[in-house]
Amino acid sequence: MKRTTKRKLTDAILYAVLVLAVVLAGALIDWSAVKANFFDPAGWKRGGNWGDLITIGVKNTIVYTLVAFVFGFGLAIFLALMKLSPVAPYRWLATGYIEFFRGLPALIVILVMAFGVPIAFNWQPPGGLVGAGLIGLILVAGAYMAETLRAGIQAVPKGQTEAARSLGMSAGRTTLSVVLPQALRIVIPPLTNEFVLLIKDTALLFVIGVQVGQRELTSVARDLTTSGPTAGTSTSLIQAAILYLIITLPLTRLVALLEKRQQRAR
């Protein structure tokens, strides 16, 4: 057989398998059941599920993500600088913290912060249960972002520090004016990634069960599987999934774009 004939034959087989799989799926799946469970028009139409999903769910998800990101980032700068400190105990503390929280499921941290710590330490978390859960998210996000930041700081060439110090700038001034601005630029793409992860992680707050008006997107969607126009179906979950994608997909595209631009700038 000729080489080109052989290649054409392989391609034909691959396409045939694909078509067969699609046809089989179409024939074997009960589409009316899928439609009733996933695409109940009572939920998709105006005045269906969208109102609560967006005005409560999406709104709270975005607020929680922003709060966790801002505080997590502040914590991360602190941890990253500690990890690079000339004082060894600071380095140990930061390393211990980062390894500890990166080694745990975020869910455990959230549960312990919401239900364990307030009782054990007789502590009123700011913002109540949601606040406690958010602090859990912040503690974890801070650990991950600290590692990202540390890598970014270390990616700034040593010559930059040397140039700044040789001009008489103090160590602190050098970090602030020369190293951090460059490190932040380097970590914008990975940090945007962390942001996307955080959006999805706010769904973990579902487990602490808060008041209706404070629920994030996943909790709201979950409520709508048992009450409201599409109760008894998963329609609201599919709708929530679409809303998540509307937020996360542009952000992941943005990361890809930023990375490409950074590569070109180099």
Added chain:
Amino acid sequence: MTVPQQTSGRAIEVRDLHKYFGENEVLKGIDFHVDHGQVVCVIGPSGSGKSTLLRCVNRLEDPTSGTIWVEGVDITDPETDLDQVRSRIGIVFQSFNLFPHMNVMRNLCIAQQRVRGRSKDEAVEVARANLAKVGLAGKEDAYPAHLSGGQQQRVAIARALSMDPDMMLFDEPTSALDPELVGDVLAVMKKLASEGMTMMVVTHEMGFAREVGDKLVFMDDGVIVEEGDPAEVLANPQHERTRSFLSKVL
């Protein structure tokens, strides 16, 4: 507080300097000095310790033992305010090390304002004068990435000059440049030398050393093998190691 330990009357005085990197002794007892207004060129094969010696002079490297006085101040004394000393020593690196996130003007002004405490107007004025001196007037708003290597290195020189340093250290300033750009940088350095700037230059540019240098120091394997008048040393090296090095580079 900076307390002058001794006023040797020299710009740089190095005595019995040793430097280890781990087990590796890269400086094996260096005695070295630069007088005011002198241009001292240091040559030698790579790994000879010449860059380490230069970097010890403003404590980018910590000497293992020995003493270094800069303008009479013992910089190996832990009580010395290093930032203060460093701000009086201009240093130009092989890889330029301009701040890439700042434009040229900001590169020249930041240390003037933050370290010297100059007002913005004052700093800008000094920066403009020094940019003109290195032949780059009009490049104030450019970012380093948009400049050629030779231009970046001249900006780096202007940045160091803007601090009104007592002396300038050059660490292989032309080694990272395309050959056709070397001349511009050397021309600026020659101009500086002719204005009486005290300079220590680690270099492979033998022509510059012969033409501009007041003293040539040849280092090999962590020791100063030979030093003297540049033309003399280059034409008539006394030591076998100097001869063999020069025969390879000239």
